[in-house]
Amino acid sequence: xxxxxxxxxxxxxxxLSLAVGMFGFAYAMxxxxxxxxxxxxxxxxxxxxxADPIAISQVAPSDREVTIQFLANVSHGMPWEFRPTVQQxxxxxxxxxxxxxYVRNRATQAVTGQxxxxxxxxxxxxxxxxxxxxxxxxxxxxxGEDQHMPVRFYISNDLPEEVQTxxxxxTLFKVPAAQTMRxxxxxx
Amino acid sequence: MVAQxxxxxQHRSKLLAYIARWLLTTNHKDIGTLxxxxxxxxxxxxGAMAMxxxxxxxxxGIQFAEPQFYNQMVTMHGLLMVFGVVMPxxxxxxxxxxxxxxxxxxxxxxxxxxxxxxxxxxxxxxxxSTLFMEGGAPNFGWTFYAPLSTTYxxxxxxxxxxxxxxxxxxxxxxxxxxIVTIFNLRTPGMTLMKMPLFVxxxxxxxxxxxxxxxxLAGLVTMMLTDRHFGTxxxxxxxxGDPVMFQHIFWFFGHPEVYILILPGFGIASQIIPTFARxxxxxxxxxxxxxxAIAILSFVVWGHxxxxxxxxxxxxxxxxYSTMLIAVPTGVKVFNWVATMWRGSMTFETPMLxxxxxxxxxxxxxxxxxxxxxxxxxxxxxxxxFVVAHFHYVLYPGAIFGIMAAVYYWLPKWTGHMYDERxxxxxxxxxxxAVNLTFFPMHFSGLAGMPRRIVDYSLQFTDFNMVSxxxxxxxxxxxxLFLYIVIKTIRGxxxxxxxxxxxADGLEWTVPSPAPHHTFExxxxxxxxxxxxERTPLNE
Numbered sequence: 001x002x003x004x005x006x007x008x009x010x011x012x013x014x015x016l017s018l019a020v021g022m023f024g025f026a027y028a029m030x031x032x033x034x035x036x037x038x039x040x041x042x043x044x045x046x047x048x049x050x051a052d053p054i055a056i057s058q059v060a061p062s063d064r065e066v067t068i069q070f071l072a073n074v075s076h077g078m079p080w081e082f083r084p085t086v087q088q089x090x091x092x093x094x095x096x097x098x099x100x101x102y103v104r105n106r107a108t109q110a111v112t113g114q115x116x117x118x119x120x121x122x123x124x125x126x127x128x129x130x131x132x133x134x135x136x137x138x139x140x141x142x143x144g145e146d147q148h149m150p151v152r153f154y155i156s157n158d159l160p161e162e163v164q165t166x167x168x169x170x171t172l173f174k175v176p177a178a179q180t181m182r183x184x185x186x187x188x
Numbered sequence: 189m190v191a192q193x194x195x196x197x198q199h200r201s202k203l204l205a206y207i208a209r210w211l212l213t214t215n216h217k218d219i220g221t222l223x224x225x226x227x228x229x230x231x232x233x234x235g236a237m238a239m240x241x242x243x244x245x246x247x248x249g250i251q252f253a254e255p256q257f258y259n260q261m262v263t264m265h266g267l268l269m270v271f272g273v274v275m276p277x278x279x280x281x282x283x284x285x286x287x288x289x290x291x292x293x294x295x296x297x298x299x300x301x302x303x304x305x306x307x308x309x310x311x312x313x314x315x316x317s318t319l320f321m322e323g324g325a326p327n328f329g330w331t332f333y334a335p336l337s338t339t340y341x342x343x344x345x346x347x348x349x350x351x352x353x354x355x356x357x358x359x360x361x362x363x364x365x366x367i368v369t370i371f372n373l374r375t376p377g378m379t380l381m382k383m384p385l386f387v388x389x390x391x392x393x394x395x396x397x398x399x400x401x402x403x404l405a406g407l408v409t410m411m412l413t414d415r416h417f418g419t420x421x422x423x424x425x426x427x428g429d430p431v432m433f434q435h436i437f438w439f440f441g442h443p444e445v446y447i448l449i450l451p452g453f454g455i456a457s458q459i460i461p462t463f464a465r466x467x468x469x470x471x472x473x474x475x476x477x478x479x480a481i482a483i484l485s486f487v488v489w490g491h492x493x494x495x496x497x498x499x500x501x502x503x504x505x506x507x508y509s510t511m512l513i514a515v516p517t518g519v520k521v522f523n524w525v526a527t528m529w530r531g532s533m534t535f536e537t538p539m540l541x542x543x544x545x546x547x548x549x550x551x552x553x554x555x556x557x558x559x560x561x562x563x564x565x566x567x568x569x570x571x572x573f574v575v576a577h578f579h580y581v582l583y584p585g586a587i588f589g590i591m592a593a594v595y596y597w598l599p600k601w602t603g604h605m606y607d608e609r610x611x612x613x614x615x616x617x618x619x620x621a622v623n624l625t626f627f628p629m630h631f632s633g634l635a636g637m638p639r640r641i642v643d644y645s646l647q648f649t650d651f652n653m654v655s656x657x658x659x660x661x662x663x664x665x666x667x668l669f670l671y672i673v674i675k676t677i678r679g680x681x682x683x684x685x686x687x688x689x690x691a692d693g694l695e696w697t698v699p700s701p702a703p704h705h706t707f708e709x710x711x712x713x714x715x716x717x718x719x720x721e722r723t724p725l726n727e
Contacts, residue, residue: 004372007371007372008296008297008368008372011367011368011371011372012297012364012368015363015364015367015368015398016360016364018398018399019360019364019398019401019402020402021402022398022399022400022401022402022403022406023402023403023405023406024406025402025403025406026402026403026404026405026406026407026410026436027406027410029432029435029436029439030410030421030432033429033432033435034427034429034432037429075424076339114426116424116427120497122497122499123499171424173423173424173426175426176418
């Protein structure tokens with residue numbers, strides 16, 4: 001009888017730790033999912049970090065040209081005007097280009113924003129390299145303030161044949177005041 | 189005076205004793221009854237919500253329910269049916285039957301069993317209370333996709349989160365209890381491969397529960413911190429990703445739909461041999477097919493997300509792995525048919541419900557195969573075709589399974605035979621009403637009617653009227669079911685220990701009604717059936 005009880009206790013603990021482990025597994029998806037998406041370029045997730053500008057100097061520009069379109073969206077509750085200054089560009093693969101986005105704070109108070117990039121088609125995201133982008137940092141605008149925000153990028157030579165047009169889309173989100181402060185203090 | 193006071197005291201202590209009996213019980217039969225009563229109650233509440241939905245959809249335009257209220261009805265109907273009706277229904281059957289079928293005196297962890305049950309009324313009380321709150325109940329569908337449920341969810345979403353947490357804890361503890369019981373308390377001689385199939389399917393279901401309910405708990409916890417504590421798991425503004433919500437949800441959600449059907453497979457595998465008077469065909473392949481379905485269920489979740497912009501390789505992987513599930517499921521269906529082949533069949537109510545289960549579940553399985561095809565899914569996604577599909581696998585699947593089991597074992601539980609004539613009427617009206625309700629949804633879905641919307645275009649009117657009439661009939665039929673169950677509890681023809689001529693297994697060796705305590709001494713296995721000339725089920 002006691003042997004059965006020991007067995008039961010052991011099995012109970014094992015099964016309970018399996019449950020706790022699966023709870024942890026849900027959280028393990030949080031770091032794994034973006035890594036997986038960035039590596040495979042799934043989900044149109046585009047890198048939030050700067051590409052190495054030296055890499056470009058080592059590749060010879062190819063003759064192939066593609067179209068890149070620029071989109072701007074503002075999320076719910078974001079009081080900013082936000083648009084690309086150029087709608088689309090014809091670009092040659094392997095060459096560096098620069099463009100910019102215009103942004104203006106229409107609110108009566110200062111607002112901090114964060115732009116999040118997305119590329120379509122999703123699997124082409126990893127061929128679009130941003131050397132400089134306003135999406136790498138948060139933007140802070142006083143009431144009525146406006147500015148031009150630069151993007152410098154190149155598209156690598158090995159972009160799949162069938163891709164003729166890429167779309168680079170930015171969505172501007174409002175950063176809650178609490179988070180702005182926390183980020184500021186973490187920088188100190 | 190004194191006598192009167194004594195009477196009051198006596199009456200009060202009787203009431204207290206009655207409450208304590210049900211509140212503090214650790215008896216597996218009592219707890220099984222409690223689970224089944226809860227499931228039955230919520231079945232009528234969630235069914236009433238379905239009636240509101242069908243009433244609104246009887247005609248195009250907005251008649252009875254405002255869009256917000258309609259969305260709440262759709263959400264609560266789904267949540268209650270999945271978590272409040274089918275899951276507790278199966279757990280109730282497990283509590284009643286597993287100890288009886290393996291020759292155990294009770295569940296292995298009886299006090300935990302009591303705790304698992306008594307969490308549930310509070311969890312569902314919390315969920316139902318949201319209907320009366322300012323801002324209304326959750327209105328984002330039972331899949332509660334972010335950001336609909338995080339950024340835009342009503343204040344009551346937090347009650348929903350807590351409710352999900354509580355019923356998740358209940359399910360995990362219940363599942364652990366079932367596994368520990370099956371592993372430790374089988375009567376000597378009953379090896380794993382000699383267990384009745386209902387026990388086998390529940391063992392596998394319990395493992396699925398332990399693996400995926402905590403993932404759901406993790407998901408709603410992330411929602412909670414996203415809503416109130418400044419995290420951004422699912423908010424792109426803070427570097428999160430709403431698509432990740434769908435991945436985590438469906439990693440839980442797909443095994444969950446097998447949790448809702450595997451015990452039903454087990455029930456069909458008990459009932460068909462009884463009424464075909466033959467041994468189950470292909471016992472071993474049944475066990476392995478169940479295992480295969482359970483394992484495959486972990487790698488197919490992406491088929492719910494074909495339209496999220498998944499690359500072609502991902503779509504192909506999820507399409508093929510989904511279609512692979514048809515193989516073990518087909519094995520099961522063919523085994524049931526082979527069991528009936530040349531059997532001397534009779535068609536009592538449990539058998540009728542099981543036959544309805546096999547045929548109609550197979551139709552639902554076929555529409556599932558259609559949905560698994562990526563190019564076709566782009567058309568079917570978010571239409572009523574999906575609604576038709578999952579109602580075909582859940583109503584004639586899970587619900588018919590539970591009803592078949594109730595008719596099959598009710599004489600064992602109550603000691604009375606149910607009214608066979610009324611049972612047959614119940615079956616035939618139910619099977620006609622189910623098809624009347626859900627079959628037209630295939631057509632309206634293929635023609636492009638979107639799901640989860642309060643209004644629809646004029647051309648879908650006829651199909652929706654037919655569906656609504658069917659739904660009304662289906663609702664009425666269940667009142668007949670309630671009447672039959674109550675009538676059987678209160679009296680009726682005495683049931684013998686074996687109840688069914690062809691029944692086999694340990695549960696039929698105890699008298700009907702099953703005494704409060706059974707198998708205090710492990711029974712011999714294989715069981716000695718009364719007037720048994722045939723060989724036992726698994727020799």
